[in-house]
Amino acid sequence: MAMNSGAELPGPGTGTGPATGPGSGGADGSADDERLACGRLLSEVWEAWEDGAGAPDRDPHLRACPHCSAAVRQLDLLGVAVREAGGGREPEWDTGALTERVMDVVRLELRPGRPLPLGEREEDLWVREAMAAKALRAAAETVPGVRAGSCLIRPAESGGSPSRGPVRVRLEVVVPLAPRLRDLAEEVRRRVHGAADDALGLPVDHVDVHITDVTEPAGTDPEHPAGTEEGNQP
Amino acid sequence: MPGDDGLLAVRAAEGDEEAFEVLVRRHAPGLLRLAASMLGSPSEAEDAVQDAFVSAWRRIPGFRGQSAFATWMHRIVVNRCLNMLRSRRPVTDLDSVPEPEAPDHAVSPARAAESHAAAVALGRSLSELSPEQRVCWVLRELEGQSYETIAETVGISPEAARGRVFRARRCLTEAMTAWR
Amino acid sequence: MTAAATGRDAVAGTVARVAAGVPGVAFLRPGLADLFRSSARTASRAAAGDTPAGVRVSRASEAGPWEVDVQIVVHRGHRAVAVARAVRDAVTAALSGAAPGAQVTVTVTNAV
Structure with missing residues (x-):
């Protein structure tokens, strides 16, 4: 069997397999x-x-x-x-071990994000954006059926780097279809603002909640059975 | 933690490593099977997929969601396998080709032996293809992808993809006919 | 080792020991905690002299105040600002003798 080279030329193929038949080329x-x-x-x-x-x-x-x-x-x-x-036995993949090896490297190369202020203006205490975002997303997801996506936290004021002033939170969420989406967004906003204070001590100017998608209402989504949703109408 | 890949990818791009871990666990099995088909070796497949995920973590801040995360990862793994195949020394000794796993004895012994023999013969034939032919053939034959998708994944024209698959099939039909 | 380096390492050592003992603090070095979760056998302390990871100590001039920068990972369930304050206060107190007037910055990098 002829070996096929690695180089790929345009036009007629590189490296042939078996002998070609009459009239080819x-x-x-x-x-x-x-x-x-x-x-x-x-x-x-x-x-x-x-x-x-x-x-x-x-x-x-x-x-x-x-x-x-x-x-x-x-x-x-x-x-x-x-x-x-393909009918033979597939190798047994140790996905868990592979995941751990990947995460070992990932944890050496974390991206913590910018420092954000904790506490009063005159203090010198900070929290990394990625960690704060995790806490705020978790708070948003305490609202049944809500799933949090992007969470960006930026200084509300300009000047001073890094700024000690309050921050603005921009959160994207996917929510279950509900009769009063605005109320749902408001509940998310409340909990996020609350967590910024309770869990972190992060001064927040305001929280923007953007609904990027809606999912099936409670009862039709297998992950979120009926009876756990706020404002669920029969 | 949301179930949707899109949400997890956005979070990972913003530094949420826990979201990335969910994506790794979810997509590893399929990617391992893909890499094993391309490389013919389970241990090399693990290396390829592991490296691909690490590379993905580094690059994901630039992932804007133009394609699905699965598609993006698929592309990274395919190209990594292509590079690994290209850097292999040419196979001159058939004994050095990695053998497929021993057959599953829950199946009838005759059936299992047949599968194993077919796998060995196919594996040897695949190792004689060029890296480009092998990758395109696996994507076409085992993944069922269109020539357009293959072309996008590998970064060639659909016509070139078609040509590679054709040439791969010529080599393989010759080899498998001889085996039978 | 120079006297300056010795002084700096001594301060850093004190800071690291004190900070790690504050309730709510999981670890000092960002990420090291997570390494222990999966493969403690391969985790190794960065050998940056004797300066503990997670603590940076410097000063602008020989006689000036020490600038201490502490990076902590906290346990979930603790209010981040409360733990950060406790670390700042504990470190300030511990340095009041050997390094009075030290400027202490505390950053919470993660929660586990």
Whole structure:
């Protein structure tokens, strides 16, 4: 079997497999292609078989011609071999161990984000944005059915870097479809603002809640069964 | 922790490593199978997927969600496998080709032996393809992807993808016909 | 080692010991805590001289006040600002003898 090189050239293929048939190359297509004894190009025969697998009578020649049938049978046998090979046992992947190895590296390369103020203006205490965002997202998700996405926390004032002034929170959430979406957003806002104070001590100017998507209402979403939603109307 | 990949990816991009961990656990099995098909070796597949996830963590701040996270990861893994195949020394000794796993003895012994023999023959044939042909063939034959998708994943034209798959099939049909 | 370095390392050592003992503080070095969770066998302390990770100590001039920068990881369930204040106060108190007037900055980097 000829070795195929790694380099890929435009136009006719690089490196051929088996010897090509008569009349191949040049105007008939790439040097790898083969013209069957009936005059059809192998590449076209295979393509027609692959595309028209659901409509075998589209081209009667394919079924009638012994050369084309033989070419198709070759490809079919390959498919059988692939399926048979796939019938063996799959290796047992230790996904947990792989995840731990990945996370070991990740935890060496965390991106904590900018420092945000904790406490009073005159104090010198800070919290990293990524950590604050985690706490605020968790607070948003205490509202049943709410899932938090982007959480960006920026100084509300300009000047002074890093600023000791209050921050503005921009939170994106996906919420369950509810009759009063505005009330739901307001509840999220309340809890996030509350957590900024209770869990962190982060001075917040205001919280923008953006609903980026709505999901099925409670009772139809298997992850959030009915009876746990606020404002759920029968 | 939300179930949606999109939300998790945005959070990971903003530094939430716990969200990233959920994505890793969720997508690892499928990516391991893909990498194993391309590389023919479970241990190399683990290395490829592990490196791909680490690379993804570093690059995810730039991931704006133009494609789905799964598609993005898929592309990273495919290209990593392609590079690993390219840096392999040419196979001159068939004994050095990694053998597939031993058959599952819960299946009938004859059936299992047949599967194993087919897998060995196929594995050897695959190792004789060029890296580019092998990658495109796996994506077409085992992943069922369109030529357009393959082209996008690997960074070539659909026509080039079609050509690579065709040439791969020629090599494989020759080899498997001889085996049978 | 120079006298200055010795002084700095001594201050850093005191700061690290005191800060780590404050209730609510999980670890000093960002990320090290999480390493212990998965592969303690491979975790190794960064050998940056004897300066403990998570603590940076410097001063603008020989006679000037020490500037102390502490990075902490807190336990969930503790109010971040309360733990940060407690660390600041404990460190300030511990340095009142050897390094009076030290300027202490505390940053909460993560929660576990």
